[in-house]
Amino acid sequence: xxxxxxxxxxxxxxxxxxxYDLLVRxxxxxxxxxxxxxxxxxxxxxLIVGAGTGADLPHLPAGCLVLATDLTPxxxxxARPRAGERKHLAVMDGHALAVRxxxxxxxxxxxxLAVIPDPARCLREGARVLRPGGRVVVFDKFVRTxxxxxxxxxxxxxxxxxxxxxxxxxxxxxxxxxxxxxxVHDQAAMLGGLYRxxxxxxxR
Numbered sequence: 001x002x003x004x005x006x007x008x009x010x011x012x013x014x015x016x017x018x019x020y021d022l023l024v025r026x027x028x029x030x031x032x033x034x035x036x037x038x039x040x041x042x043x044x045x046x047l048i049v050g051a052g053t054g055a056d057l058p059h060l061p062a063g064c065l066v067l068a069t070d071l072t073p074x075x076x077x078x079a080r081p082r083a084g085e086r087k088h089l090a091v092m093d094g095h096a097l098a099v100r101x102x103x104x105x106x107x108x109x110x111x112x113l114a115v116i117p118d119p120a121r122c123l124r125e126g127a128r129v130l131r132p133g134g135r136v137v138v139f140d141k142f143v144r145t146x147x148x149x150x151x152x153x154x155x156x157x158x159x160x161x162x163x164x165x166x167x168x169x170x171x172x173x174x175x176x177x178x179x180x181x182x183x184v185h186d187q188a189a190m191l192g193g194l195y196r197x198x199x200x201x202x203x204r
Contacts, residue, residue, distance in 0.1 A: 001031060003161045006093060010072050012162065013052075024111070030189050031110060032059050034139035037185055037199045041062050044105035047129060049094045049122060050112030054079025057087055069097070088188040091167045094122040099129040107136045113173060114140045114164045120176035127179035130202045138198040140188060142170040170198060173175050180204055 002008065016023070040046055042063025048056055051068035057153055063178065068083065069092035070076050076089045080155045083089055092098055096109050107126040113119040124134050141164070143152070146166045156166045174181065185199035 006071060006095075006117060009115060009117070011085060012075040013072040014057070016194075017053065017072065017078055020053065020075065020078070022201075024052075027111075028055065030139060030195070031056055033189070034110060034137050034197050035059050037197055038106050038108065038135055038137040041108055041172045045103060045125070046106045046108060046112070047097070047099065047104045049097070050109065050115065051076070051079055051082040051092070052111070054082035056108055056110060057082040057084075060087070062086070063181060066100070069094070070092060078080070095126065097125045097129055101128055103129045104129045105131060105134050107134070109136060110139045110162070112140070113170070114166070114168050119168060120178075123173055123177040124179045125179070127177070127181050127202055132202055132204050134202045136200040136202075137200070138170070138200070139195070140170075141166055141168075141191075141195050143167055144169070144193065148173075166194075170196065172201075 003108060028171040031042050034099045040061055042061050046064050046066045048068040054068060066087040067090060068079060069090050071093055075092050076091060079089055093094060094112060095118055101204050116122045152166055159166055180203045181200040182203060183198060184201050189197050
């Protein structure tokens with residue numbers, strides 16, 4: 001079986017769903033810091049791509065209208081208790097979002113661009129659904145150099161099959177997306193900058 005596919009992602013995250021919250025529990029503070037960059041306001045429409053078990057949902061203002069999407073139904077079933085009246089869940093492919101153009105104020109991409117088979121296409125979709133001036137916040141792991149260290153590449157051969165890719169470069173993803181997005185904030189989040197916060201804004 002090819003490993004960099006939607007089918008494999010659905011299978012492996014169905015397997016991880018029962019323990020996913022335990023695995024990412026230590027990242028909760030980082031999620032809050034990333035969402036603070038997005039600065040969501042009551043009344044805004046927000047889209048979460050790759051919402052998983054809904055770990056971001058409790059940290060969003062009650063007045064926001066939120067659509068949380070994920071490819072894996074088992075993950076969204078775990079997210080349901082965290083979804084309130086204005087937070088909706090939907091099984092959706094991040095490569096082809098069933099959302100109209102230009103209707104969203106903010107897009108949240110937490111720990112998805114290093115997992116989804118075509119991250120540039122995912123970012124382009126996020127930009128498509130944004131209104132002019134809308135924001136995208138990214139929290140994920142990215143390398144800075146075009147050729148990652150040999151040790152990281154060796155570990156990644158296993159890690160990318162089981163969980164996530166550790167060797168993607170955000171600058172390449174953004175360029176390949178062709179999206180009208182401008183980086184307005186980029187900072188290290190943890191592990192010496194392997195994890196980063198990136199805030200982007202749509203031009204038009």
